Amino acid sequence: MLLAALLAACAVEAPRQERWVAFGSLAAVQFPPGAETAAERKALADVAGLWAALERDWHAWQPSTLTRFNAALAGGATVTAPEALRLPIARSRPLLAESAGWFDPGIGRLVALWGFHTSDYPITSLPPDAAALAAWAARPDSLADLDCDADWRCRSRAPQLQLDFNAMAEGLALELAAAQLRAQGVRHALLDLGGDMLALGERAGRPWRVGLDDGRGGVLGGVELRDGEAFMSSGSYAKWRPAPDGGRWPHVLEPASGQPARGARLVAVLHPDPVRADAAATALLAAGPERFARLVDSLRLGCALLVDEAGTAWLTPGMAARFQWQQTLPQRRLPGPAAGCAPDRPPS
Template sequence: MHPAASTSELRFALALAALALLAACGPSPDRVEQLHVFGTLAELRLRDAPPGQAQASLAEIAALLNQREREWHAWQDSDLTRINAAFARGEAVEAPDSVVALLRRSQPLSEASDGLFDPAIGGLVGAWGFHTSSFPIMTPVPSDSQLQAWREQRPRITEVRVDGRMLSTPNPRTQLDFDAVAEGAAAEEVLAILRRHGIRHALVNLGGDVVALAPAGAAPWQVSLRDPFGGVLGSVALGDAEALFTSGNYNKFRQSAAGARQPHILDPRTARPARGTAAVVVLHADPVLADAAASALFVAGPSGFEAMARRLGLGCALMVTDENELLVTMAMKARLTLLRDPVPLGPPLDLGPACVAGPAR
């Protein structure tokens, strides 16, 4: 998330003005609203929605997303930066309900991913320079001694204690950064708002991560996949209550003077940017799981793709390696239309016919 909190009220006012203009235009198959939230462009596409219901739902969504920016921002003034400052002082701290909920969702997912997804590594993210809105980053990298010190005292989200709304941790290096799961959690709330207002046919795109609603009998939404090597890789058919989440090396990255690219997704085991992966796509019914899983698979890399997908109960996932090789599950391949063919890194993996199972218990 890279919002500018000082402009959130202006964004909200502009959103309402645009919404009023949409409602005045009369009936149309799709109503499209765009908002700048979480440092990216969110687009909501409502199909065959009555104007009153569309206006009410979109206004509520705009207010919600701006509130989540103020609560979840990892480096500008927010509830999360206040919590992180208390952790650094060794103090317990009260958190808003939304942060407590994110923490409770993240802890079992981190455990299921063997710590490859871990929102407690915000200090490491900052040390690598990724707490910024300006990319690519070309500042000096952390020293080997700094990274070694971090590894020796590595914080873990599973160590954070929750007592009602009070949070505490035994490790002052714990710095929460929910970037790898915030859009999934926000998407879940957006779908709940749409359903509450009677909206049954919609596509919600939060910076390239997509969730869908579709009534029975409706054609699936066709969602494009960005190619990490440029252009469009292909498309996936998305049905009702399905989420498509991605992680890639193409938006937020470091770049050396020689042009070498390092992704913003960090491997907690090495304290360095993950290697070997160019992009990951996960399709699932749970947006929070899909979001976290995309990051965990990216860190796992080509050699760990199958094992991590099995750990997380993923039936539908794919990876494009930084050597332009493709790893894909059978269930994802059945939903996928490719516009180009990366080199297959083995046959499609049979991880089950469903896309929605979730982590093994």
């Protein structure tokens, strides 16, 4: 995952922060400056517990509720989906359609084929052979292969289907944690899961301000987050394996072709729906700059940014109005007014 760096705050007193590891990445919750409250202490423990439980349920390659469900589906068996998997399945289906398949949690077998079911990078094992990739391209697995009835009895039309929710897990985990905090009366906090951010309320009368790592040791720029907004990012350089030409194959894969994503170096999406933002960041990175405008429209994104391999920034008018640059890049802005980050309109 692409890490989002916190920008330096203008106020003298820094926010309070707790950090730990969740979903294989650094997680944190920040609270505004001031004395810690009992509600905040309980909230921290509850968020940590929630994220640990979700990781146990959704882990794509270590033993989990998800891996057991994938194994049970093998060979076309009918299986009742566990409660823990119903929400990610349900939330993924419309995003699969709206992204024209560029976001697809049904590609777990492809991810494993490339060796990306690991926490150790860079990968040094042999890449998949041409025959395996040709077989995938001839008939890719997809979440669309999973049929579930009203009672969540599910059967796959792809015998080897393996679901993998990594491309939206952080977004859904942030959404659930934010709902839990609000229910406990916590109004102001900044949630950080592997560099993906969701803001509640404000930071001592100021918006929460977060930055975007450029992947080269610097900060590209940042945004001020309004209450309930999420800032999700994906990059092609943090998790990778060497390519034969001396370049890098990123962990984000094209679902249809089975090949590593090409053309984009990093993507960021600002949206009040963290699940949509998370899935969209992966879809835009996989699809590359030539499909940026089309996917921004079909996914109904008002605020999105893509930096291509040549260093040009592609951005929506909404993101141009919100993103505060710390570096100067050539830009290609989509036409139109600077609408909100969640435009209330159907795709054209």
